Amino acid sequence: MTIGAMESSRTVDSGGGRRQATRQKLYEAAVTLIAEQGFSATTVDEIAERAGVAKGTVYYNFASKSVLFEELLRHGVGLLTASLREASERTAREGGSKVDALDAMIRAGLVFIDRYPAFTQLYVAELWRTNRAWQSTLMVVRQQAVAVVEDVLRDGIAAGELSDEIDIPLTAAALVGMVLVAALDWQAFQPERSLDDVHAALSRLLQGRVGGERAGRG
Amino acid sequence: MTIGAMESSRTVDSGGGRRQATRQKLYEAAVTLIAEQGFSATTVDEIAERAGVAKGTVYYNFASKSVLFEELLRHGVGLLTASLREASERTAREGGSKVDALDAMIRAGLVFIDRYPAFTQLYVAELWRTNRAWQSTLMVVRQQAVAVVEDVLRDGIAAGELSDEIDIPLTAAALVGMVLVAALDWQAFQPERSLDDVHAALSRLLQGRVGGERAGRG
DNA sequence: ACTTTTGCACTGACCAGTCAGTTCAAAAAC
DNA sequence: GTTTTTGAACTGACTGGTCAGTGCAAAAGT
Known part of the structure; x- marks a missing residue:
């Protein structure tokens, strides 16, 4: 999955494309897990783990599980x-x-x-x-x-x-x-x-x- | 919804009617709630309440939420x-x-x-x-x-x-x-x-x- | 050159709440 | 008398969301 190719790397963030890369990883992790298990059955911890980031990072990048x-x-x-x-x-x-x-x-x-x-x-x-x-x-x-x-x-x-x-x-x-x-x-x-x-x-x-x-x- | 009409083929006699009616009510409650919210997001308490029975009744009639x-x-x-x-x-x-x-x-x-x-x-x-x-x-x-x-x-x-x-x-x-x-x-x-x-x-x-x-x- | 400061991105232990499933005495229905 | 239902209390595991703190690269200050 490459759901996330349209983000430009220059918009708001001044710290390079690091954040976009993280969001991309979260998209990929979330889409697979939610497809398999459904939204409610998929935990934020799982998404974070699959994406290889800490749980806090999910909430740093998205307001909530639903928003993600x-x-x-x-x-x-x-x-x-x-x-x-x-x-x-x-x-x-x-x-x-x-x-x-x-x-x-x-x-x-x-x-x-x-x-x-x-x-x-x-x-x-x-x-x-x-x-x-x-x-x-x-x-x-x-x-x-x-x-x-x-x-x-x-x-x-x-x-x-x-x-x-x-x-x-x-x-x-x-x-x-x-x-x-x-x-x-x-x-x-x-x-x-x-x-x-x-x-x-x-x-x-x-x-x-x-x-x-x-x-x-x- | 009347998703349970075929159960009545047998077990008409020997004191089974009441139980079947309860199961029927639980089916109807569960199908609506799960369709709206999904399986994981639907709680057993909700199903029982919608069916108008006690939670204990759900587990008296079905081994688990999944089995139901x-x-x-x-x-x-x-x-x-x-x-x-x-x-x-x-x-x-x-x-x-x-x-x-x-x-x-x-x-x-x-x-x-x-x-x-x-x-x-x-x-x-x-x-x-x-x-x-x-x-x-x-x-x-x-x-x-x-x-x-x-x-x-x-x-x-x-x-x-x-x-x-x-x-x-x-x-x-x-x-x-x-x-x-x-x-x-x-x-x-x-x-x-x-x-x-x-x-x-x-x-x-x-x-x-x-x-x-x-x-x-x- | 080198130290210090800034602030973004990230971390992970923690919390308050929720839920499936259990238990059981007593009542109701048959 | 037996089957079925009730309803409330309880447990133990799990979850979404929080937050004080870490790491680090670039900017500012010396």
Whole structure:
């Protein structure tokens, strides 16, 4: 995990990048532990130990355990959103269709999950909880990611490439879920499969080539 | 939530009714609280209070907090599996195709999630965790549910109705994910939508009717 | 050159509170 | 008469958060 690459080393701290490096180590330790055990079951002592720093250092760098977690969330979803948007724009630049863009975003999603599996686990596990401190953070951050997919769907309809009867938010959610669950299952239960395999299976589903001869192409 | 209806199959006589009712109340209390807060953040005192029983009663009925939770999991997934299987068999009985069966299972899944949203939340939140006591329980139980979908896909291929190039386990996982995430999003962010709306959106995706007039791409 | 001071980053023992699980006598329900 | 539930007290382990103090590199003072 390299959840934390966007911090610049020049902003507030005058003592070089030492502090950023510590925060980075804490992110990495926290994301793994929380993905495995959940937020409440993970102790600050564990995080500190895994990061190789003292417990006090955690509180020197973050106001609380929850704040550490929230910053982790914002950071990770930021990376995902950027990756999805990049895939969509690259496709457009290369003259691909909107379906091609969706396909490229599926792949980008898979690459992300393959690279940051722990973060993905943690995100899914917390997303639909209620009554938690970081619920609002999570909703904002979710909407950013889903919006990228929704935009492509909207453009596809506007261009007449997609049926204007599709339900944008529901379809976007379903697509995200398809990728999310398939990828997590891949990681957890069939890690030997290649990314291309998984991509091919999802691509087929997206493009309605599940039915035999009669449904898809002619 | 009525996550405990199947217990009543036996032990109807011999003084078991009262105890079952207590266990039922504890299931209902636990599923809600754990869905909201997570397993570790939920205390036994809370569960007892919500169920309207004394703490001692919890330990009279279940060996431990974990055991209560595991039985809850087994129970809930049992209900889901039965529901999916029933949908599949009903479709077959009525002479529907395998795609019809998948469609019926999507609806059954939505109905289940609509009825037991808390259980679904909890299940998703725990499914991909590692290093937890009930991991093996969870894997067994997951496979039971996914297997129902896989069976239908397999039959569909054998009957020549579905392309023999689809990847059964991956496609099954993707379909489950599609329903799961779309439904949870529906509940959490667009609760005003009807079940039929959601079903229609997913149905369209399943049957490749996303692209405009021309199905698939050229 | 060398000493002294400053303050950031970090440390880890400590504290006050919390929680799962136990115990058990007595009451209630069957 | 037996099963089930109650409810409060208790234990012992664990946890989030605190804080006085350490180390050290650069700046200031001599």
